[in-house]
Amino acid sequence: xxxxxxxxxxxxxxxxxxxxxxxxxxxxxxxxxxxxxxxxxxxxxxxxxxxxxxxxxxxxxxxxxxxxxxxxxxxxxxxxxxxxxxxxxxxxxxxxxxxxxxxxxxxx
Amino acid sequence: xxxxxxxxxxxxxxxxxxxxxxxxxxxxxxxxxxxxxxxxxxxxxxxxxxxxxxxxxxxxxxxxxxxxxxxxxxxxxxxxxxxxxxxxxxxxxxxxxxxxxxxxxxxxxxxx
Numbered sequence: 001x002x003x004x005x006x007x008x009x010x011x012x013x014x015x016x017x018x019x020x021x022x023x024x025x026x027x028x029x030x031x032x033x034x035x036x037x038x039x040x041x042x043x044x045x046x047x048x049x050x051x052x053x054x055x056x057x058x059x060x061x062x063x064x065x066x067x068x069x070x071x072x073x074x075x076x077x078x079x080x081x082x083x084x085x086x087x088x089x090x091x092x093x094x095x096x097x098x099x100x101x102x103x104x105x106x107x108x
Numbered sequence: 109x110x111x112x113x114x115x116x117x118x119x120x121x122x123x124x125x126x127x128x129x130x131x132x133x134x135x136x137x138x139x140x141x142x143x144x145x146x147x148x149x150x151x152x153x154x155x156x157x158x159x160x161x162x163x164x165x166x167x168x169x170x171x172x173x174x175x176x177x178x179x180x181x182x183x184x185x186x187x188x189x190x191x192x193x194x195x196x197x198x199x200x201x202x203x204x205x206x207x208x209x210x211x212x213x214x215x216x217x218x219x220x
Contacts, residue, residue: 032207034207034208042213043199043211043212043213043214044151044199044211045211046208046209046210049207049208088150088151092206092207094164095153095156095164095206096141096153096206096207096209097153098150098151098152099150100149100150100151101150
């Protein structure tokens with residue numbers, strides 16, 4: 001079992017819809033959770049982080065954490081074609097472990 | 109503010125050659141990380157430093173890879189001898205605390 005699991009996608013959503021990206025992790029001792037966005041050929045860019053159970057909102061992005069279920073998600077509201085990228089979930093205990101990413105495609 | 113700076117951006121070399129990747133972290137960042145990214149394995153941590161000291165190199169193949177941080181503003185990752193399976197994008201990242209990390213643009217390495 002991989003430490004951080006994501007569906008590789010692609011996840012295709014129409015412009016204006018809500019995109020829901022999911023991630024599960026295996027280490028119950030994980031303390032911090034991050035979402036990075038990576039455009040093709042570019043480096044990962046931090047877009048959200050969450051430390052506590054519940055929701056955290058930042059603009060069109062909402063991160064959700066459920067430590068009991070070992071589950072973290074990212075919602076993107078009003079999806080735009082510019083959101084098309086790979087989204088990497090990362091989980092931290094003593095070091096940061098990345099999932100392999102979910103490719104999101106937003107079509108006009 | 110300058111971000112994490114990596115060089116070279118692209119490297120193509122033949123199997124068996126020595127490869128040196130370089131990284132300048134963001135000024136004031138105490139943590140420096142080297143990652144390797146491939147389609148199959150995703151983003152893997154090779155090694156990381158805190159205040160120039162190696163904290164964890166368990167992800168680094170030690171028979172051919174070595175990482176150094178001689179000062180707070182410079183780090184190298186060396187591969188000797190290089191092999192085709194080392195072909196990947198290598199990212200350097202830095203941070204004030206262990207998280208969150210800020211990534212450089214990466215070095216795309218191809219070993220023929």
